Amino acid sequence: MDTHTDTDTAVVAGAAGFADTVRLDAAAWDRTGVLPATVVTDAGAAGLLARDLPRRYGGADASPAAIGEATARIGAVCSSLRALLTVQGMVSAALGRWGSAEQRERWLPALATGAAVAGFAATEESAGTELAAVATSIEPSGDALRITGRKRWVTFGATADLLLVIGRLDGAPAAVLVEGDRPGLRREPVRGQLGLRAAQVAHLDLDGVRVPRSHLVAPAGFGLSHVAGTALDHGRYTVAWGCVGLARACQRAATAHAVERVQGAVRLADHQLVRATLGRGHVAVTAAEQLCRHAAQVRAVRDPDAVAATVLAKYAASRAATRVSRDAVQVHGAAGCDPDSLVGRFLRDATVMRIIEGSDEVSELHLADHAIRAHRRSGAAAPARPGPVAVPS
């Protein structure tokens, strides 16, 4: 008996079932800018959070493929709920990989159940895509560390119980854990942003916040390249699959509308231009799915190319998501512009997904680097051929 497969099946089915229960609520969450606390609790109880953690910490030890499909099921219903899965997974992955034994024992079980909601506080006013420019200071002060700085655009920053904060300690990039109830932490919720409106985004002000020295995650110097790097790699992976779910949902909605909507005695689906749109959408969704599956395969064997394969999947899937959601709005016409329109909401969300966890432009630089490495690997004299990541098996 292959228990891993059984686990994977249960993880995907659990996410699909949960998605069904919240499908009709997501538009209201987006409108009010709030993901109800009960939903977070229920998501934890349903085993949606940190599902790839080892069992000893309360995780399901699910495979990358199962994590991906499960994330797509949630992404097909609500990007903000998907963002909860993403940020929880990011902080769990970083702690699971680089946290001390004490940090893992203390936090991973709470993250796995949702008893603690995580936030990843990296971006600053002058450090967005270029995270190496973070200026938040982490200063030794007796047995403690004092943290001072302003963090922006923290997903679930308004409600998070545990923040993974990136700053500088003795000039070196460092990562530190900050509980949400530490004195000196102020939260400024963001409202009405373009997309992910229910993801409780907040700007954070840390004014001399003190935490024990044992809250430092990995030595100073490794906070960005390794701790944040692991978090962002995991984040790109789940954002990619979330985009696949979003794109699938938009393609389904556009197809259903085109087949059912009749104007002037002609079905929309009988107009060639509409059919061509559906055809292009089918290609975009299928290509994104395959690149995400390829990323899942190389992640499962911990291939060194997995980081690059994940960048590729996220890049392609977020572009597919914007394209398919935009076309779906067009096919829906005025109905696509309705305040409660699923495809309209997803177009706004998809646009955000092309910026977070690596913008299109930065992804292109990484992908070019990968292409050049593949060229070196194959030998400069050999004829050009696609690199291994470019062709999903």
Place this chain on the structure above:
Amino acid sequence: MSVSILRGMSDSIPAGAARPADVAATVRAFLAEAVGDAPEPDEDMFARGTVTSLFALQLIAFVENTFGIEVEPEDLDFANFRTVNAVTAFVGGKRAATSRG
């Protein structure tokens, strides 16, 4: 194992089977791919300024995957990763510890 297909490299070497010279050559070949041309044995490859922000994690995955070791939080010391010789010594130490355990 599909890794060899994906990377065009040999499968993971069993613990204790590779000589330091083999480890160094394998590490050097990986780095040559990553940074453009092969670094000298004691050259600090991070000081070149040509590695990307993803390189550090790729290097970790490479040594784990290729040499069948696990890089743990307590192994995070730049002295272990800066040069070909440093990575070779680190891999040798981890493999010795693994085969003893």
